[in-house]
Amino acid sequence: MTIQLVWFRNDLRLADHAALIAAAARGPVAALFVLDDETPGQFGSGWRTGAAQRWWLHHSLASLGRSIAARGGRLILRRGRAGPIVQALAGELGADVHTIMHHEPWALVQEDEAGAVTRHHGATLAPPASVLSGTGGRYRIFTPWWKRLLEQMPPPRPLPVPDVRWADVAGAASDDLDGWRLLPTAPDWAGGFSDWQPGEAGAAARVADFARRAARYDDTRNLPAVEGTSRLSPHLALGEISPNAAWHGIADAVGEAVAEPYLRELGWRDFGQNIIDQFPDHGDVPGREAFTRFPFRDDPDGFRAWCRGQTGYPIVDAGMRQLWATGWMHNRVRMIAASFLVKHQLIDWREGERWFWDCLVDADYGSNSLGWQWVMGSGVDSSPFNRIFAPVGQSVKFGAADYIRRWVPELAKLSDEAIHAPWEAGVALIRAGVKLGRDYPAPIVNHEAARARALAAFAAARGA
Ligand SMILES: Cc1cc2nc3c(=O)[nH]c(=O)nc-3n(C[C@H](O)[C@H](O)[C@H](O)COP(=O)(O)OP(=O)(O)OC[C@H]3O[C@@H](n4cnc5c(N)ncnc54)[C@H](O)[C@@H]3O)c2cc1C
Structure with a gap:
């Protein structure tokens, strides 16, 4: 059977991962992550992953690698321009490629350069291009956009980790994560990061913890002295939890009506994706x-x-x-x-x-x-x-x-x-x-x- 290569990007999870689910249904699965500084580096003023997020990425990849290994698979790590690397590995393995769609301008270039890739939805609550006005136009203002998005909400319930038959990829070369030097050394400025638990289990623990406090969110979210917000943002940014899972995790805990102020903030995250999908240079060029x-x-x-x-x-x-x-x-x-x-x-x-x-x-x-x-x-x-x-x-x-x-x-x-x-x-x-x-x-x-x-x-x- 044809190997199904799942190309992980900022969706470093096994649960509710549409590309993994589709791949597992079709054949033996291989898993890949590419550290690509080159493609984002060519956009605007250069958007390679920043120093603090590299720290997170190291731990998140270590966690994902362990989860895959515990199930009998192996996460292949490569570094360089993602598109050609994905295409070459797919050729080497004779594999079909699956990935989750992302909306940063460089993500689209990576996908184009990777050749034949099946793209799945999963980085946002709804695909940005699906939220359209009555005349078929895109929204630029949050409130009407949010009202329209709500017509598609709640999002589908998150799906569990699928049963995966892992492909034998022992022969495929992989980098050593430590060799990527994503962690700071001299000086090690990440000492204060120890409260974080990067990875899928850490994201699930955050949701469970916040679910107990979520009913007070609207009263406390603006008070910096109080732990009133979920602190889920780094987990969402690296895709260790899907936005759908965050939505249902909190809505189930306190009911959708009480959860509304929180769900609306999740909406702001989607709205940002909606904006960069329309204005790819939004990080460098003023909208007015x-x-x-x-x-x-x-x-x-x-x-x-x-x-x-x-x-x-x-x-x-x-x-x-x-x-x-x-x-x-x-x-x-x-x-x-x-x-x-x-x-x-x-x-x-x-x-x-x-x-x-x-x-x-x-x-x-x-x-x-x-x-x-x-x-x-x-x-x-x-x-x-x-x-x-x-x-x-x-x-x-x-x-x-x-x-x-x-x-x-x-x-x-x-x-x-x-x-x-x-x-x-x-x-x-x-x-x-x-x-x-x-x-x-x-x-x-x-x-x-x-x-x-x-x-x-x-x-x-x-x-x-
Ligand atoms: C100048 C500026 C820069 C920002 N840069 C980022 C950034 O790089 N990455 C980032 O995730 N957020 C950014 N935000 C938005 C917001 O500050 C963070 O998402 C929020 O503080 C994360 O904390 P939390 O997870 O506890 O949020 P919660 O209040 O618990 O909200 C839940 C989730 O909703 C999303 N969210 C909440 N508020 C916003 C918002 N205003 N815009 C977009 N999404 C939101 C986040 O994914 C967050 O995890 C920025 C805001 C400002 C004003």
Whole structure:
């Protein structure tokens, strides 16, 4: 019988994997993953997998490899340009190829270059091109798109791991995962990543844990000091759980009506895929023309201060340090920190987007470009530019005091009231033994002046 080669990409799971299910039904199965930096590297400013996600990828591949080996198979690892490698291995094995469809522009090139490949749905709740308006057009705005998607929801229930007869591929060459050097060594900055459990079992454990808290999601999801969200994003980004399984896992636990705010967030992930499917260069090119002329500032020192969590705005610094230490940042704080960079500092959103890409374990081309263009106001569906987050107001409103204490320990002794704006804390600062400029930076910009400067920059871009 013809060997069925399953080409795994960012769908590193065995359950609810349409390509594996189809392959297993047709014949003996071989499994392949290709580490391809070349194809994504050729798009826009270059989108090879970033450093934090490489850490995750290492552990996820190790986990998938173990699961396949425990069932009697072998995960073949190859490195290089994916399309030709897949085609060559399929030729060598005389195999048919199956893969899950992905929507990043480089994923489409990989598929085209791989030759005859059967593509299966499974990276999103519904195929992006299936959510169409009454006149057959594509959506650019979330709310009408979401209403239309809901007509196809709930998604099909996730399917279990199929019975697989593994092909004998002992003769096929495979790289050694350690040899890929995906883990950091000198220095090993991933020490703070130990709370994560990459892999399919880790994803299932997250869903089970979050299912117990999901009923409180809507009340707590905006509070960075509370573990109110699922933290499923890196598992979804690498496809260790299907979006359908996440949907049903939470809807079954608390009922679809209570789960709605959570399911809508899963919808945002799909919406990002819908956007990059229509605008493949969304990671590099603003969705609105006026923003091609935006007068960004060239400010390497300011950018470095932002990356290192040294802006003097505690909520921004807490978020940037959480990102560096754990590879993840709370969504509310992502919005505040991103807005600070592009509006208070007037630094190009693409610089922040790239930093996130390199630091996030959940880096996802669709969600990341959507998030940055939304915050900038440059996306096809985005927040208006003149909606400028006030970092202190946001920090107070969303009760971030304990979150700041955790990530900016030099301010830990300040009271809940004083901690959001230490430059206004006066005597409390002295009592806490904190000297601004020595122990913690003074704010690098003044909020009101920065706000006025940002609005003037926008007016210039629009009027030019
Ligand atoms: C500037 C910026 C950049 C971002 N970059 C990324 C990124 O690279 N990768 C990424 O997965 N998310 C990104 N997000 C979206 C969001 O911050 C994360 O998905 C969320 O914080 C993940 O935490 P969670 O799993 O606990 O989310 P939950 O609140 O538990 O949500 C469940 C799932 O829904 C999806 N989701 C939630 N919010 C969003 C959103 N706003 N947009 C798209 N999907 C969403 C995620 O897959 C998430 O796991 C970005 C947001 C901003 C503002």
